[in-house]
Amino acid sequence: MHRSLPAAALCAALLAAGGAAHANKYLDAMKEQLGSSGQADAGSASGGGAAALASGLGLSMPAMGNSTLGNAAGVIQYCVKNNYLSAASANSVKDRLLGMVTGQKPQQTGFANGAKGLLQGENGKSLNMKNLSSKLKEKACDYVLKNATSLL
Known part of the structure; x- marks a missing residue:
């Protein structure tokens, strides 16, 4: 059960x-x-x-890795824009991620999806943050920021 x-x-x-x-x-x-x-x-x-x-709570967080750096940067932008993360702490991570993936078409698509609140993982799982409560959005944003920082 x-x-x-x-x-x-x-x-x-x-x-x-x-x-x-x-x-x-x-x-x-x-x-x-x-x-x-x-x-x-x-x-x-x-x-x-x-x-x-x-x-x-029945959610599964997608696994993050090098192939999802653009998406992570987009999600961080979504989280900052919606006040789930502080711009002061998150924008430098986002900018560093974007510097690593500039010009790569799949990463650009991942960024666009992330900026809309869609977290996509290397394992094929995704999580639409728009469907979460504010508390879970905050936790998901923390998850992305912590994992993105570890990938730098």
């Missing part, structure tokens, strides 16, 4: 019974538990807490 279904049901029940504060406390506790139990996405070089949280 997949653990995310009971977790999602419990979170919905907490929202109905006690409001968002109770649900957020539960999500934070679940994030800590999943992060410490080693259930982070195997394709992640770092950012395990975000991947574990997303995985615990």
Whole structure:
């Protein structure tokens, strides 16, 4: 049985019974538990807490690598534009990624998709960030920034 279904049901029940504060406390506790139990996405070089949280809620974070540098740069731009990442900390990473992929058509396409909020992984998985809650978008943006930094 997949653990995310009971977790999602419990979170919905907490929202109905006690409001968002109770649900957020539960999500934070679940994030800590999943992060410490080693259930982070195997394709992640770092950012395990975000991947574990997303995985615990039924999401799978796409694996990032050299073939997805353009997409990562685009996602970082999306995250900065939508205030999920600080421009001061993220723009230098984005610019360095773009410097590594300038002129490569597949990377340019990846950047365009990323700038629209579509995270594409080397493993063929993708995640449309527009479909996520604000909290999960923030975690996904942190995941991308941490993993992109490790690829530089």
